[in-house]
Amino acid sequence: MAEAPFWRTKSLADMTRSEWESLCDGCGKCCLLKLEYEDTGEVDHTNVACRQLDLKTCRCRNYRLRKTLVEDCIQLTAAMVGSLSWLPATCAYRLVDEGRDLHWWHPLVSGDPDTVHKAGISARGRAVSENDVQDIEDYVVDWVE
Numbered sequence: 001m002a003e004a005p006f007w008r009t010k011s012l013a014d015m016t017r018s019e020w021e022s023l024c025d026g027c028g029k030c031c032l033l034k035l036e037y038e039d040t041g042e043v044d045h046t047n048v049a050c051r052q053l054d055l056k057t058c059r060c061r062n063y064r065l066r067k068t069l070v071e072d073c074i075q076l077t078a079a080m081v082g083s084l085s086w087l088p089a090t091c092a093y094r095l096v097d098e099g100r101d102l103h104w105w106h107p108l109v110s111g112d113p114d115t116v117h118k119a120g121i122s123a124r125g126r127a128v129s130e131n132d133v134q135d136i137e138d139y140v141v142d143w144v145e
Contacts, residue, residue, distance in 0.1 A: 005108065007096050012078035020078075023092040025106045025116045028058030028123035029144050030076075033136060034086050043086045045144035048136055049127040058122045088144055090121055 006019050015023070031053040035044040052061045052070055060066050066073045074080075081087065081097045088094070092102055102109050105119035117124045126143065133139060 007092070007102060007108065012081060012093065012097055015078075022108060023096065025090075025092050025102075025121070026058050026113060027088070027090065027116050027121050028053055028055075028127065029088045030091065031058075031060065032123060032127060032144060033130060035136065035140065044140045045086070045142070046136055046139040047123070047127045047141045047144075048130050048133050048139045049123060051130050053123075053127070053129075055127055055129065056124065058117070058124050 006015065007023065010019070012020070028049065029045075031050045033046050033048045033050065035046065036042070037044075049055060050060075050070055050073070052066060052073075053059075054061050062069055067075060076084075076093060078097075081093045084094075090103065092106055092108075095102060103119075103121075104110060105115040105121060107113045107115065116122050126141075128139070130136075
């Protein structure tokens with residue numbers, strides 16, 4: 001009998017760094033800029049990508065230096081996953097935190113890092129760089145959630 005995969009048997013906090021990093025499906029949605037309204041706390045998602053997001057691979061161009069290069073970049077931790085309402089419903093960190101399984105297109109399930117793109121889950125082909133945007137309010141979308 002095959003051993004259950006780590007994401008079904010471990011909490012986020014119990015994962016090794018390698019396991020943690022492999023949970024990222026490479027969709028790029030968390031690297032899309034959001035508009036948070038101070039008076040209501042409501043968040044609107046945009047299709048405007050952080051300048052460090054490679055729009056073809058949906059991966060950070062400078063992952064190791066991301067916090068230095070982008071001041072408001074958030075380094076996700078197990079402790080904060082449950083409190084970030086803007087994490088996409090498809091996010092593996094969110095799914096595992098909620099006790100749910102990964103989707104068929106997740107690279108850990110499919111064995112193919114491109115299935116997230118082939119399934120239409122990622123930001124590939126749907127995002128623009130923040131370097132090319134004047135007024136972010138014109139880029140609010142509803143496909144991120």
